[in-house]
Amino acid sequence: MSNTLGFSEVLAYMPNIGNDAAATDTIPTSLAGFTSGSYSTTGHTEWVDGKIHETGFTTVFTPNAKTMISSSTIPAPVVGDYISCKERGTSSTCAGRPTYAAVTARSYHTGIVQVMLMDGSCRAVSENIDLNTWRSLSTRAGGEVFGEF
Numbered sequence: 001m002s003n004t005l006g007f008s009e010v011l012a013y014m015p016n017i018g019n020d021a022a023a024t025d026t027i028p029t030s031l032a033g034f035t036s037g038s039y040s041t042t043g044h045t046e047w048v049d050g051k052i053h054e055t056g057f058t059t060v061f062t063p064n065a066k067t068m069i070s071s072s073t074i075p076a077p078v079v080g081d082y083i084s085c086k087e088r089g090t091s092s093t094c095a096g097r098p099t100y101a102a103v104t105a106r107s108y109h110t111g112i113v114q115v116m117l118m119d120g121s122c123r124a125v126s127e128n129i130d131l132n133t134w135r136s137l138s139t140r141a142g143g144e145v146f147g148e149f
Contacts, residue, residue, distance in 0.1 A: 001119035005137045008057045008105035008115045008125075014043035015080035016053050016103075017069045039071035043081055043103075052101045053083050059138040060102040063113040064127040067104055 017037045043053045052058075061067055069080040084100040105125075107113040112124040118140075125134075 002117055002121060003137065004118040004140050005059070006116045006118045008063070009107040009109075009113045010044050010057050010103070011106040011108070012044045013041060014053075014103075014106070015039065015041045015069060015078050016043040016083055017071060017080065018053070018083040018085065037071070039069075039073050052099055052103055053081060056101070056103055057105045058101050058103045059105075059135045061104050062127055062129055062131050062134050063105045063125055064107060064111070065104050067102060 017039055040053075044055075046054045049055065066079050067081065068077040069082060070077040081103045082101060083103070105113045105115070109124070111127050113127070114122060115125050116122050125137075
């Protein structure tokens with residue numbers, strides 16, 4: 001529990017792209033290929049909603065990563081998040097399909113994000129953390145042992 005992420009800081013009103021199409025299991029190394037879909041600037045503003053882009057975060061990219069998204073409806077790429085299918089209920093084209101997302105932990109703190117671990121303790125995590133270590137922190141029962149991160 002002391003080596004597993006439970007919560008992290010995120011920024012409200014984070015732009016995001018949701019393509020509402022079939023997703024892939026491939027972990028992206030860039031969001032450059034994920035530019036089509038519905039564009040929104042209201043990510044992390046409806047906390048009672050329960051959708052990944054409203055209440056969650058992923059460890060696809062390290063904290064505070066500058067993940068650029070673009071859309072035909074905005075003049076230039078912006079830092080944002082990607083959701084393969086925005087969960088919209090049973091009428092959605094994504095109903096019954098998995099959602100894959102790159103929703104980055106972000107903070108206004110310089111160089112860090114604050115996280116809460118599953119044991120209830122809180123820590124500051126550097127945006128320079130090794131990506132594999134960051135991803136390992138999001139798994140449970142992996143047996144990883146972490147000191148300062």
